[in-house]
Each structure stands twice: as structure tokens, then as C-alpha cells.
Amino acid sequence: MRTSHAVLAGCTALVLGTTATATANATGATAQAAAPARHVLPPHDGWASTGGGTTGGAGADAAHTFTVTTWEEFRAALAAGGDAPRVIKVKGVLRADAAGCGAFEAEGYGFAKYLAAYDPAVWGRDRPVSGEQEDLRAASATRQAAAVKAYVPSDTTIVGVGRNAGITGGSLQIKDADNVVVRNLTLESPLDCFPQWDPTDGATGAWNSEYDSAVVYGSTHVWLDHNTFTDGAHPDSTLPSYYGELYQRHDGELDIVRGADLVTVSWNVFADHDKTLMIGNSDSAGATDRGRLRVTLHHNLFRNVIERAPRVRFGKVDAYNNHFVAPASGYQYSFGIGAESQLVAEANAFTLPAGVGAGRVLKKWKEAPVTAVGNRVNGRTVDLIAAHNAEFPAEPLQSGAGWTPTLRTGVDDARRVPDAVGRHAGAGRIR
Numbered sequence: 435m436r437t438s439h440a441v442l443a444g445c446t447a448l449v450l451g452t453t454a455t456a457t458a459n460a461t462g463a464t465a466q467a468a469a470p471a472r473h474v475l476p477p478h479d480g481w482a483s484t485g486g487g488t489t490g491g492a493g494a495d496a497a498h499t500f501t502v503t504t505w506e507e508f509r510a511a512l513a514a515g516g517d518a519p520r521v522i523k524v525k526g527v528l529r530a531d532a533a534g535c536g537a538f539e540a541e542g543y544g545f546a547k548y549l550a551a552y553d554p555a556v557w558g559r560d561r562p563v564s565g566e567q568e569d570l571r572a573a574s575a576t577r578q579a580a581a582v583k584a585y586v587p588s589d590t591t592i593v594g595v596g597r598n599a600g601i602t603g604g605s606l607q608i609k610d611a612d613n614v615v616v617r618n619l620t621l622e623s624p625l626d627c628f629p630q631w632d633p634t635d636g637a638t639g640a641w642n643s644e645y646d647s648a649v650v651y652g653s654t655h656v657w658l659d660h661n662t663f664t665d666g667a668h669p670d671s672t673l674p675s676y677y678g679e680l681y682q683r684h685d686g687e688l689d690i691v692r693g694a695d696l697v698t699v700s701w702n703v704f705a706d707h708d709k710t711l712m713i714g715n716s717d718s719a720g721a722t723d724r725g726r727l728r729v730t731l732h733h734n735l736f737r738n739v740i741e742r743a744p745r746v747r748f749g750k751v752d753a754y755n756n757h758f759v760a761p762a763s764g765y766q767y768s769f770g771i772g773a774e775s776q777l778v779a780e781a782n783a784f785t786l787p788a789g790v791g792a793g794r795v796l797k798k799w800k801e802a803p804v805t806a807v808g809n810r811v812n813g814r815t816v817d818l819i820a821a822h823n824a825e826f827p828a829e830p831l832q833s834g835a836g837w838t839p840t841l842r843t844g845v846d847d848a849r850r851v852p853d854a855v856g857r858h859a860g861a862g863r864i865r
Contacts, residue, residue, distance in 0.1 A: 470593050470617060470618060470864050471491075471492075471499070471521045471523055471591055471593045472492045472521070472591075473492070473615075473617070474487065474488065474489040474490065474492050474615075475487055475488040475489070475615070475657045475659075475698060476843060478840075478841050478842065478843055479698055479700070479730075479841070479842075479843050480697075480698030480699075480700065480729075480730025480732065480752065480841050480842070481695075481696045481697060481698060481728040481729060481730045481750075481752070481841060482655050482656060482657050482696050482697055482698035482730070483698065483841055484696060484841060485654075485655065485696060486655070487655070488613055488614075488615060488655040488656065488657045488696075488698070489589075489613060489615070490519075490521075490589065490590055490591030490613060490614055490615030490657070491519040491520045491521040491522075491589055491590050491591035491615070492519070492521075492591060492615075493519045493589075494518070494519040494520050494521045494591070495518070497515070497518075498514075498515045498518045498519060498520040498521070499520070499521045499523075500514075500520070500521070500522050500523065501523045501525055501595070502522060502523070502524055502525065502528070503525050503526050503528070504528060504529075505528045505529060505530045505532070505584075505601075505604060508522065508524065508528050508584060508601075509584050512584055512585060512586060512587060512590070517587075517588070517589070518589070519589040519590070520587075520589070520590050520591070521590075521591045521593070522590065522591070522592045522593075523593055523594075523595050524592065524593065524594045524595060524599045524600070524601070524619060525595045525596075525599060526598070526599060527598070527599070527600045527601070527602055527620075528600070528601045528602070528604065529602050529603060530581065530582045530584075530601065530602065530603040530604030530605075530624070531582065531602060531603025531604075531624065531625065532603075533581065535578070535625075535627035535628075537577075537581075538574050538575075538577040538578040538581065538627055538628075539574050539577075539627075540570045540573040540574045540577070541570075542566070542570050543567065543570035543571060543573070543574050544567075547567050548567045548568075548571060548631075549676060549677075551563075551565065551566075551567045551568075552567070552568070552631050552633070553677065554633060554639065554677055557633065558633065559633040559634065559638070559639055560633070560634070561633070561634065562632060562633070562634055563630070563631055563632070563633065568630075571628050571630065572628075572630075574627065574628045575626075575627070575628040575630075575644065578626070578627050578628065579644065579645075582603055582604050582605055582624050582645060583604075583605045583607050583645075584604055584605070584606055584607060585607045585609060586606055586607065586608045586609075586611060586614055586616075587611055588611040588612045588613050588614065589612075589613050589614075590611070590613075590614050590615070591614075591615040591616075591617075592606075592614075592615070592616045592617070592619070593615070593616075593617045593618050593619075593864075594617070594618035594619040594620075594861060594862075594864075595618075596862070597861070597862035598620075598862065599618060599619055599620070599861070600619050600620030600621060600622065600662075600861065601619060601620075601621050601622070601647075602622040602666065603622065603624045603625065604621075604624060604647075605624050605645045605646060605647060605648070605649065606621070606647065606648040606649070607649055607651065608648065608649065608650045608651065608653045608656055609649070609651040609652060609653060610651070610652045610653060611653045611654075611656075612653060612654045612655050613654075613655045614653065614655070614656045614657070615656075615657045615659070616648065616656075616657070616658050616659070616661060617657075617658075617659045617660050617661065617864060618659075618660050618661065618861050618862070618864040619661045619662075619861055620661070620662040620664065620861045620862075621647040621648060621661055621662065621663050621664070621687075622647070622664055622665070622666035622667075623645075623646075623647050623663070623664065623665045623666065623668075623684050623685075623687060623707070624645035624646075624647065624684075625668055625683045625684070626643035626644050626645055626683045626684070626685070627683075629641040629642060629643045629681065629682060629683055630642050630643075631676075631677065638678060638679060639677060639679055640679055640682070641676070641679055641680065641681050641682045641683075642682065643682050643683050643684055643685045644685055645684075645685050646685050646686040646687060646688060646689045647663050647686075647687050647688065648663075648687075648688050648689075649688075649689045649691070650688075650689070650690045650691070650694045650697055651689075651691055651692045651694060652692045652693045652694060652722075653694050653695075654694070654695045654696045655696050655697075656694070656696070656697045656698075657697075657698050657700070658688070658697070658698070658699045658700070658702060659698075659699075659700045659701055659702070659864075660700075660701045660702065660859070660860065660861060660863060660864045661702045661703075661860070661861055662702065662703040662705065662860040662861040662862075663687035663688060663702065663703065663704045663705065663707070663710075664687075664703070664705045664706055664707070665684060665705075665706050665707055668683070668684075669706050670682070670684065670707075670708055684707065684708070685709070686707075686709055686710060686711065686712055686742070687704055687707050687710050687711060688704070688710070688711045688712075689711075689712045689715060690711075690712070690713045690714075690727065690729055690744075690749075691712065691713075691714060691715040691719075691723075691727075692715070692719065692722055692723070693722035693723060693726050693727075694726065694727060695726040695727060695728055696728055697728070697729045697730070698729075698730045698732075699729065699730065699731045699732075699734060700730070700731075700732050700733055700734065701732075701733045701734065701855075701858060701859045701860070701863075702734045702735070702859060702860065703734070703735045703737065703859050703860035703861075704734060704735070704736045704737070704739055704743065705735075705736075705737045705738060705739070706737070706738045706739075707738075707739055707740070708739075708740040708741065709740070709741055709742045709745075710736065710739045710740075710741070710742045710743050710744070711742055711743055711744035711745070712742055712744060712745050713727055713729055713744045713745070713746045713747065713749050713751060714727050714745075714746060714747030714748045714749055714772065714773075714775075715747070716747070717747060717772070717773040717800065719747070719748070720748065720773075720774070723747065723748040723749070724748055724774065725748075726748070726749070727746075727747070727748050727749025727750075727751070728749055728750045728751075729744075729749055729750075729751045729752070730751075730752045730753075730839075730841065730842075731744070731751065731752070731753040731754075731756055732752075732753070732754050732755050732756065732842070733755050733756065733851075733854065733855055733858070733859060734756045734757075734855070734859060735756070735757050735759070735855045735856065735859045735860065736756065736757070736758045736759065736768065737759045738759065738760075738761040739758070739760075739761070739768075740761065740764050740765060740766050741765075741766035741767050741768075741770070741797075742770055743758060743768045743769070744769070744770065745769075745770030745772055745797075745799070746769070746770060746771065746772050746775040746777050747772035747773045747774065747775055747800075748772075748773065748774045748775060749775060749776070750776045750778075750835075750837055751775065751776070751777045751778070752778050752780075752839040752841070752842070753769070753777065753778065753779045753780070753782065754778075754779070754780040754781050754782065754839075754842065754845055755780075755781055755782065755845060755846050755848070755851050755854075755855070756782045756783075756851070756855070757782070757783045757784075757785070757851050757852050757855040757856070757859075758782065758783070758784045758785065758795075759785045760784070760785065760786045760787055760790060761787070762787050763787075765786070765787070765790055765794065766794070766797070767794055767795065767796065767797035768784065768795050768796075769795060769796050769797065769804075770797045770799055771796060771797065771798050771799055771800070771802050771804055771831060772799045772800050772802065773799070773800040773802065774800075774802060775800075775802045776802070776803065776835040776836055776837060777802075777804050777805070777835060778804075778805040778806075778835050778837070778838075778839055779804065779805065779806045779807075779809060779818065780805070780806070780807050780808050780809070780839075780845065781807075781808040781809065781845050781846065781847065781848040781851065782809045782810075782848060782851065783809070783810050783811075783848050783849075783851040783852050783855075784809065784810065784811045784812070785812060785852070786811060786812055791821065791825050792811040792812075792816045792818060792821040792822075792825075793818075793821040793822040793823075793824060793825025793826060794822075794825070795809075795811070795818050795821070795822070796818055796819065796822040796831060798822075798826070798829040798830075798831050801832070802832075803831075803832045803833065803834050803835050803836060804819060804831055804832070804833065804834075804835055805833065805834060805835040806818040806819050806833070808848055809848060810848040810849065810851075815848070819831050819833050
């Protein structure tokens with residue numbers, strides 16, 4: 435049994451139903467729902483299948499198999515049972531944000547006061563913000579973090595029941611764990627109640643937010659499958675601007691960082707987001723990330739995503755059979771080529787709007803080689819590296835990532851990808 439490193443303190447009392455207490459008149463749908471909870475990652479299905487594979491909580495006994503209907507029950511189930519394998523079945527939508535932002539405000543904090551204190555006309559743009567209102571904002575943010583983060587221990591399966599299971603406003607923290615499975619959930623991005631103004635961020639300053647829908651941090655053997663990541667009712671287009679900058683209340687949808695390794699991300703939908711998926715969060719993190727961050731992305735749909743799908747540093751990333759549907763406006767890039775990355779992009783499909791060239795699919799951040807073969811853009815096969823280098827001759831990319839993926843169950847022709855991914859990716863389509 436693998437050891438859990440995650441600790442969750444201060445949970446509410448555990449009031450959960452286990453499989454041992456299931457009623458005799460359980461419906462056929464309930465009986466069928468048990469099967470996905472025991473699914474394990476198939477052999478050879480990406481990086482998470484190596485080194486013993488990824489089984490999550492498939493071996494959980496009845497006492498460690500929970501059905502939860504509230505955020506409080508969910509966090510209590512994550513904390514219960516010590517190091518034993520566990521299965522947590524999510525029924526309905528769990529709201530981590532039900533209390534509202536006002537519940538987290540430190541006494542004396544006020545957004546109007548914050549805006550007045552750090553207005554660039556008063557504070558300037560040449561130094562970070564500090565003082566009473568910034569201290570109170572930070573204290574308020576700490577309260578929100580304690581409420582919306584859920585720490586996932588080792589040997590855990592989290593699976594949605596049926597077609598409409600999910601989490602709104604919560605952040606799954608898969609931190610320092612091993613052997614975790616997350617499937618069949620709609621994860622609506624948390625809204626940061628207390629973004630920080632940084633007048634030194636860029637030429638005109640920026641609002642910076644916390645909370646990804648899911649973070650894989652220092653963890654190994656993680657399988658994320660058939661989930662839908664979305665901004666839901668609060669896309670960036672609905673957010674106001676202050677000081678002339680978007681009041682950004684979202685961070686990413688998924689981050690894989692800080693020594694995380696052996697991760698498979700399959701058949702998910704990533705939708706309606708700006709900075710979506712980051713693999714490696716700093717060029718200076720080589721001590722933890724070099725030789726790790728091995729991630730497989732296959733059969734995912736990236737729909738109306740502006741950038742970072744993904745942005746990669748250090749890792750050997752295998753991205754094949756994904757479909758990228760760029761937004762009508764604002765598209766920046768899909769694959770970000772970062773420090774010491776070794777990306778293989780094969781047999782993906784890209785649907786770009788009129789006026790956006792195929793050279794935009796790749797973005798060079800640092801010198802690193804790339805393998806890109808068999809990809810199609812708007813229905814035709816395109817050499818993505820050649821297209822990039824023709825469109826951006828001052829930022830040439832080098833071909834040849836230096837390794838050949840072998841952990842694949844099969845690669846579809848890119849012509850089939852839009853239909854296959856459109857039919858089967860995302861929550862509610864688990865098989």
C-alpha cells in the first residue's frame with residue numbers, strides 16, 4: 435500500500451454513506467455506478483501506466499468507499515481512514531463556494547478601500563502594494579484558501595456518479611501523493627475573491643489570482659480522465675476591469691508542477707479559459723523538475739482556450755490525438771515550448787478561425803527541440819514547426835525532441851480525432 439502524505443485538518447464530522455450501508459432496493463443505475471469507481475488505468479496508457487501503474491483506490495474496502503453530496507462530506511472523506519485506499523463517489527454538484535466571498539473577509543477589509551489605496555494615480559506603478567489593506571486582503575485570501583482547497587491523499591479514486599456530478603468553486607490539491615484517479619467530474623473554476631493588484635507586473639500592472647481547479651504538485655502516478663474543466667457561469671468576458679486592467683479572478687484549470695511525474699490526462703474537456711494547463715511553473719525549478727514532469731495528453735478537447743494547452747517546462751510530454759478548437763478572437767497559442775522541454779505532438783487536430791495561421795499553434799519561450807508529426811490544421815496536414823518558423827522567423831524552433839513515446843494504447847489518424855473526441859471526451863461520457 436502506498437503512503438499518503440496529505441493531511442487535512444479541521445474537517446467537519448464525517449456523515450457519509452458507505453457501500454456497506456447501501457439499501458436493498460438500490461436502483462440499477464446505482465449498481466452500475468460502482469463499476470467506474472473500480473476502474474484502473476489500462477496498461478501502456480501513457481506515463482502514469484509505468485512503474486507499477488495507476489489504480490487509485492480500486493482496492494478499497496466497504497469502510498473506505500464513500501458517497502458524498504456536499505463539499506464538507508467530500509473533504510471529510512478525503513481525511514478519513516488513514517492510509518487505506520479509498521473510493522469517493524461524488525453525487526450531484528458539490529459547492530465549495532456556497533458561503534460567498536463575504537464569509538472570508540477579514541475585519542476592516544473593503545474592496546473600495548483597496549481600490550482607493552492602490553490607485554496608480556495615488557500609489558504609482560513602480561513598487562509592489564503594501565500596507566493595511568494589502569495585509570487584510572492577504573488575510574482574507576488565506577481564509578478562502580482554507581475553505582476551497584481539498585487535499586487528495588495517495589491511493590484514492592474520485593469519480594462522479596452519472597452525467598451531472600461535479601465540483602464548483604473548489605480546488606483539488608493532489609500534493610505529495612501517489613496513485614490517484616480523478617474521473618467523470620465537471621470542475622468549474624474557483625473564483626478568487628481577493629485578487630492581488632501588482633502595479634509592477636508588465637508595463638501597466640495586472641491583477642493576479644490563485645486557485646486552479648486541480649493541481650498535481652509533487653505527486654506521481656496520477657490519472658485524470660473524462661473530466662470537464664470550465665469557467666462555467668463566470669467566463670473572463672463577464673469580469674470587470676479596474677485600473678484599466680481585467681480584474682482576473684481565475685488562475686489555471688490544471689497545473690502539473692513541482693516535481694510531479696508519471697501523469698496521464700485523457701478524454702477531458704478544457705473549455706473557455708485563458709491560461710489553461712501548465713506543466714512546470716518556473717524556469718528556475720530545475721532542481722525538482724528536471725527528469726520529471728513526464729505527462730501524456732491524449733484525446734482531450736481544448737475548446738475556446740486562449741493559451742497554455744499546455745505550456746511545458748522540463749518535461750517529456752506526449753500529446754497525441756487531441757482536438758484544439760481555437761476561439762474566434764484572442765487566440766495566442768496552443769503548445770508553449772519552455773525551458774528544457776521535450777514535447778512530442780503527434781496526430782492532433784486544430785480548428786483555427788479565419789486569419790489565424792498554423793504557425794501560431796506553437797509558441798517559443800525558450801530554446802528546446804520539438805517533435806511534431808501527422809498534425810492537421812483546418813482539415814489538412816501541416817508541418818507545425820515549418821509553419822511556425824515561416825511565420826516567426828526571428829523565433830525558430832528546432833525539430834526532434836530526442837525521444838520516442840512508447841506508452842500508447844493506439845494512435846488514431848488525425849482525421850478521425852475531431853469526431854472521436856467530440857463524441858466521447860468530457861464528464862458524463864465515461865465508459
